[in-house]
Amino acid sequence: AQTVTQSQPEMSVQEAETVTLSCTYDTSESNYYLFWYKQPPSRQMILVIRQEAYKQQNATENRFSVNFQKAAKSFSLKISDSQLGDTAMYFCAFMKRNSGGSNYKLTFGKGTLLTVNP
Amino acid sequence: DTAVSQTPKYLVTQMGNDKSIKCEQNLGHDTMYWYKQDSKKFLKIMFSYNNKELIINETVPNRFSPKSPDKAHLNLHINSLELGDSAVYFCASSQAGATQYFGPGTRLLVL
Numbered sequence: 012a013q014t015v016t017q018s019q020p021e022m023s024v025q026e027a028e029t030v031t032l033s034c035t036y037d038t039s040e041s042n043y044y045l046f047w048y049k050q051p052p053s054r055q056m057i058l059v060i061r062q063e064a065y066k067q068q069n070a071t072e073n074r075f076s077v078n079f080q081k082a083a084k085s086f087s088l089k090i091s092d093s094q095l096g097d098t099a100m101y102f103c104a105f106m107k108r109n110s111g112g113s114n115y116k117l118t119f120g121k122g123t124l125l126t127v128n129p
Numbered sequence: 130d131t132a133v134s135q136t137p138k139y140l141v142t143q144m145g146n147d148k149s150i151k152c153e154q155n156l157g158h159d160t161m162y163w164y165k166q167d168s169k170k171f172l173k174i175m176f177s178y179n180n181k182e183l184i185i186n187e188t189v190p191n192r193f194s195p196k197s198p199d200k201a202h203l204n205l206h207i208n209s210l211e212l213g214d215s216a217v218y219f220c221a222s223s224q225a226g227a228t229q230y231f232g233p234g235t236r237l238l239v240l
């Protein structure tokens with residue numbers, strides 16, 4: 012079974028600064044996806060970024076980028092130029108990639124509550 | 130247009146009642162899911178359906194019964210509600226193993 016660990020229950024950052032959220036995972040699979048989702052106070056789950064394990068290049072989406080270290084099973088999220096609207100709970104998630112079949116499920120970490128201060 | 134919608138958004142009910150939550154997606158996806166988020170914000174898969182076929186059933190009490198009338202809909206019926214069922218329930222959809230897109234969630238409070 013896969014496990015996802017987010018060791019920082021809460022973090023805070025000043026507006027315009029950079030912050031990094033940590034995530035480690037444990038799996039025996041070699042083919043999988045990793046995700047960061049954010050959940051603002053509105054409760055909506057919003058995809059931030061996705062990484063395929065077979066890709067060596069780190070994914071980026073505007074101000075959001077990841078540092079994917081496959082050997083270390085680490086997948087951290089960097090948020091640059093933090094904005095007040097980035098205040099949210101951030102969840103790291105793992106999904107095994109099946110060849111054939113359809114047993115897709117996300118395994119989530121416990122989340123990191125990020126507060127961006129003005 | 131909303132991609133994944135759920136109704137209702139809030140549900141307050143008494144212990145022992147039966148209730149349903151509906152989910153619809155207009156993304157043309159073939160796989161739909163139910164996740165439960167507990168009071169500590171932990172999210173866990175409950176069920177998934179692929180082309181109306183049940184694929185995942187994660188040790189959920191049989192008081193919970195999902196139903197998928199077609200690929201665009203996945204409903205969750207809960208019998209004999211208990212206090213511990215209070216949570217936020219999220220529906221999600223994806224095209225096979227691609228990214229999952231979530232609905233707005235249904236907050237269920239059992240009194």
